Amino acid sequence: xxxxxxxxxxxxxxxxxxxxxxxxxxxxxxxxxxxxxxxxxxxxxxxxxxxxxxxxxxxxxxxxxxxxxxxxxxxxxxxxxxx
Numbered sequence: 001x002x003x004x005x006x007x008x009x010x011x012x013x014x015x016x017x018x019x020x021x022x023x024x025x026x027x028x029x030x031x032x033x034x035x036x037x038x039x040x041x042x043x044x045x046x047x048x049x050x051x052x053x054x055x056x057x058x059x060x061x062x063x064x065x066x067x068x069x070x071x072x073x074x075x076x077x078x079x080x081x082x083x
Contacts, residue, residue: 002041003032006049008071010079024054046072 005013016033020026032050036042048056052063062068 001035002043003035004043004045004049005032005051006047006068006072007044007076007079008068008074009049009051010044011075012051021055028054044076 013033013036016029018026018030020029029051047069048061048063052061055061055063
């Protein structure tokens with residue numbers, strides 16, 4: 001299977017310490033980190049990803065906002081330059 005990640009979550013993973021927006025978010029994030037640690041492949045996607053999943057049922061999920069999309073664009077640019 002493949003872990004779908006948006007670009008800015010590549011950077012978030014570097015500083016993740018087991019805390020988050022809610023217990024459901026943190027539990028899901030821990031599962032994603034475990035999958036990555038086990039060597040699962042990553043697919044960079046535009047928009048909500050495996051980490052966003054628990055937040056998509058919120059009234060106004062910030063994962064769908066312009067701010068998240070802007071962070072994705074900046075992260076994709078910066079990570080792409082390094083690769």
